[in-house]
Amino acid sequence: MQSHARGHLVYAAGGVLAVHTEQGTSIVPANRVAWTPAGFTHHHRAHGDTDMRIVFLAPSLARLVPDRPAVFLASGLAREVLLALTGPRNDEDAGPGYGPAARSRLLRVLVDELREAPEQPLHLPEPRDDRLRAVARILHETPAENATLAALGRTIGASTRTLSRLFHDELGMTFYEWRTQLRVHHALVLLAEGHDTLRIASACGWANPSSFIAAFTAVIGTTPGRYRTGHRSHAGVSPSPSVAGPSD
Known part of the structure; x- marks a missing residue:
């Protein structure tokens, strides 16, 4: 840090x-x-x-x-x-x-x-409330978890209404929006590691590759395949990783 x-x-x-x-x-x-x-x-x-x-x-x-x-x-x-x-x-x-x-x-x-x-x-906001953090921990560890918010609430001891309100008030999105965002983050990492669409869809909790492609495209603006191809072409630039210092 x-x-x-x-x-x-x-x-x-x-x-x-x-x-x-x-x-x-x-x-x-x-x-x-x-x-x-x-x-x-x-x-x-x-x-x-x-x-x-x-x-x-x-x-x-x-x-x-x-x-x-x-x-x-x-x-x-x-x-x-x-x-x-x-x-x-x-x-x-x-x-x-x-x-x-x-x-x-x-x-x-x-x-x-x-x-x-x-x-x-x-940007995936980080919850501060202990109840939300417990839900987030479960989903970070198992992105493929498809439990409903009610089921997760029973696991951690909080009502669906309370958790829904906390997601809205603290994170500015619904539980399902936050979970989709988390899954797309995880999918981007798996794409970078070279996994295929079928493997990624399963690992991130989508029922099939089509559902994964639709959700990924909605957030990223392109399909996983096009993203992977475009990313490889960008990686062909001069590999000189460096830092540009401050300037007024």
């Missing part, structure tokens, strides 16, 4: 990243960018052969993006800027790189692109 004085953006040029904060977990697949504001305790976890790129933002730019963890869809321009800011030209051993003025211009373009980008439903 760590925290930084400045907020940072994380992009996976290859593989899948998970960013964990006290507010929950963000999954960062290809073409998504995760934002963690300054001061948030967090840690990163890589799944698959991951090429992680990190860009820190100065306060003057950080104030233009949300003051909470978020995931954005990365436009083609945003992606190229991220790669430029963390690519070989930023390696001290590779010769002259971007000067401060050029880096400032690139960072402003990046932030402008993110401000126009839609936020992605890839």
